[in-house]
Amino acid sequence: MNDLESIRKEIDKVDREIIALFEKRMDLVKYVVDYKIKNNMEVLDSSRENLIIEKNKNLLQNKEYSQYLVTFFKSLMDISKDMQNKIIKENVDE
Numbered sequence: 539m540n541d542l543e544s545i546r547k548e549i550d551k552v553d554r555e556i557i558a559l560f561e562k563r564m565d566l567v568k569y570v571v572d573y574k575i576k577n578n579m580e581v582l583d584s585s586r587e588n589l590i591i592e593k594n595k596n597l598l599q600n601k602e603y604s605q606y607l608v609t610f611f612k613s614l615m616d617i618s619k620d621m622q623n624k625i626i627k628e629n630v631d632e
Contacts, residue, residue: 563614564621571622575629581622587615
């Protein structure tokens, strides 16, 4: 794949797949926060986050990307925690 335009088209295709998976993940995070609210649990679960990072690092085929995958998942989990905190705040304000 030497043609830049072809490569960019493939990236666009992957981006659409990532968006669909991101939406699915965020929908699931809503269920997580509902559970946490009902069970009086904190948003942050450091041990769970560490487990997710290690588990996904082990799934990575190209270990050269390991540090980037860690950054990606930390960012993704930060986004999830932000949304959970927002939902919790909205429930408290009601």
